[in-house]
Amino acid sequence: MPKPMFITLEGSEGVGKTSNMQYIQSLLEAKSIDYIVTREPGGTALGEALRTILLGEDFKGMADDTELLLMFAARAEHVAQVIRPALKKGQWVLCDRFTDATYAYQGGGRGLDMGRIAGLEQWVLGDLRPDLTLLLDAPVEVGRERAGKRSAPDRFEQEQVAFFERVRESYLALARQQPERIKVIDASQALPDVQKQIATFLNEIIP
Numbered sequence: 001m002p003k004p005m006f007i008t009l010e011g012s013e014g015v016g017k018t019s020n021m022q023y024i025q026s027l028l029e030a031k032s033i034d035y036i037v038t039r040e041p042g043g044t045a046l047g048e049a050l051r052t053i054l055l056g057e058d059f060k061g062m063a064d065d066t067e068l069l070l071m072f073a074a075r076a077e078h079v080a081q082v083i084r085p086a087l088k089k090g091q092w093v094l095c096d097r098f099t100d101a102t103y104a105y106q107g108g109g110r111g112l113d114m115g116r117i118a119g120l121e122q123w124v125l126g127d128l129r130p131d132l133t134l135l136l137d138a139p140v141e142v143g144r145e146r147a148g149k150r151s152a153p154d155r156f157e158q159e160q161v162a163f164f165e166r167v168r169e170s171y172l173a174l175a176r177q178q179p180e181r182i183k184v185i186d187a188s189q190a191l192p193d194v195q196k197q198i199a200t201f202l203n204e205i206i207p
């Protein structure tokens with residue numbers, strides 16, 4: 001059995017994650033690949049409950065460290081209950097956000113120490129890392145313009161432009177550090193052109 005792939009999709013607000021997730025699924029289905037699709041924070045009952053706490057209004061003023069630890073608590077559950085079992089069964093895993101989002105949002109956005117995040121990553125994930133990460137990148141104004149047209153902003157979407165500039169910069173820095181794994185997609189282009197870029201990278205790993 002060929003090794004099942006663990007693919008993650010990342011990007012700041014309004015870069016088109018949802019429509020591109022659907023496109024990636026259609027590519028996997030066209031090749032009859034057995035896969036699951038999941039998301040973070042979330043992907044398990046406990047993780048979705050933590051997502052409600054993290055994104056909602058009830059605990060708006062939580063400490064940055066609390067936010068970081070809740071992200072990793074959700075991730076620990078997700079990895080143990082969903083991601084590792086799926087990969088073990090030979091299923092590909094397509095995940096909407098993963099640990100790179102923690103480096104970008106809690107590290108870049110909130111300014112938490114990257115070394116601490118790396119320590120938690122090592123603890124919670126061991127040697128598990130995505131095989132391929134597609135980073136949808138667009139200037140912050142483009143993403144905010146698109147995201148602004150949607151429903152009420154969540155706890156992260158309420159952040160200021162400077163926060164999202166740091167998120168974007170951190171994502172791009174990760175991509176520079178790990179060019180083999182993280183592929184930057186120019187998401188400011190029209191959707192068909194974005195999809196073409198995605199297909200190129202996926203075809204490199206689809207058997």
Ligand code: TMP
Nearest residue numbers: 040041071097098101102105106156157
């Ligand atoms: P979204 O996946 O629907 O875009 O929303 C999830 C939000 O949570 C998004 O604003 C990014 C944020 N987030 C973090 O801050 N850290 C993380 O580790 C993850 C997975 C998401």
